[in-house]
Amino acid sequence: MRRPVSRPAMEFRLIDRIRERTAQGREDVRLGIGDDAALLAVPAGMELAVAIDTLVEGVHFPRGTSPADLGWKALAANLSDLAAMGATPAWALLALTLPEAMDAAAREAFVDGFADGFAALAQPQRLALVGGDTTRGPLAVSVAVHGFVPPGQALARAGARAGDAVLVTGTLGDAAAGLRLLQQGIGADDARAAPLVGRLNRPTPRLAAGLALRGRASACIDVSDGLLADLGHVCAASGAGAEIEAALLPRSPALLGLFDEAAALDFALAGGDDYELCFTVPAARVAEVQADLARLGCGAARIGRIVEGAGVRVRGADGAWLAPARRGWDHFAA
Template structure:
């Protein structure tokens, strides 16, 4: 049976183009460029909590890195290095090969070096720490929103959550509908290029991982402001739009999670610049509301009334 170090050497020891020293020693050595700040984030995916235990390992490899890249996208940072820690019930080399294929497939697209981590036996658990660079003082932050800012969101919302409800048997989707939603759930596309393009344009940003209402709420909390969004302005896939305003569809749209889109605020005078920046990286953005001084988050229905919100966002301890 292969040892821990054999498995690391076989599946995770790759040349580190952007590091002084990568995998193989007690610690990695990295050197950020002059005039750059380090942006660091970590995310954990736990079997049975964040994914089904029999999930495809290549998709898990992709998603384990993608959710971390999404955090750096929200900071307008360029990803550079990653640390990966994996707990495995057993040393299943076929599973490891698939996981590594998905992980490094995405890492190579974004120029990310795997520079360290850990492996152990235990319940299936995937933990990634991501490090990136951003010009000093130019990171997008949650506390930067200003009264009067437009609120924007990239891509579409709710499709991944709808796919999860399909897997859980809460509704049935047609085959083509299910395939599209499950692609969003299992293989999210981090908006790294959009985040970088928004540097100097947006005042605040966050990635939508736990649902729009919950994540936007973090911007409002840190900025000590409120907001109003227009339900009709939210970008939704056709499969979800056809099911609105049913409660399950509304919950997927507003609080479903797993979107990994960017929600950000920017001054109204920069609308054309925001659209141009998004167009330059091939990502659609939608203006969904505005930041106000009155605390709280309000959702305006198409008829002009306020939505009675009973959903917020994903809670890891609920």
């Protein structure tokens, strides 16, 4: 009969499996996974950008999400925050809470898949996982990322001024539409749904776009809670308002092919989980910025402008102001 594996031994074995699958050599990691704390060297002449996010099953990702997709998304959500700051990623910390109901074999299989998904996104960015924790409880993931940005060049939410143009990378609403399809029992095995479910499970953090916006964007934020909510944060930080043209919102053929205009507009305005960048630039620089982001492959659509006042208003195709039914994700709404 096999002896029961002690909890410390189980934890260390899981940590070893994560370390093996996410290994990434960096000279600035003086001491990584395996000690009480990591020792890291911030390059001379750089500022450190730090962000953290927690994803909880049934709140931030659907039950049944594959471990590999969860590993990717948990990191992508954080890298998107670095992108919105114009920072280059370097290091990450991971706290993984696994359900008590998982037996040892299921736990190891989950960790292997999670680490593979995490590494698939981390390794092209040369991001090193340098420490973390594992524990028991409701399935949840917390990731903290660290990146570098030259002094004075970080993007921020404050800085938008009346007359600036509002732009957004990529397309909006796909992830929220993908979630709706999963809730309706339509999965990624459906060819028409696959692009939308893929955007939900494996978003692309716009790191290259963030770097290209240094010194050009007056304000920037990533769209995680919905365009209206996140652009609203920019307006609040900048002491300004924004006017958005519904007809200019970039939406994918997959979204428009499966949902009517009203649903597609709702997803684009308030759906969340897009992880695109919403940013403002002086009107005179719009064409230049759009050309550069087009060369990066993500593009950028001009969707409105910053105005005097407060809040975000949306104009419909007929010129009338719309009253959206919702404005984005609220973690503490009833």
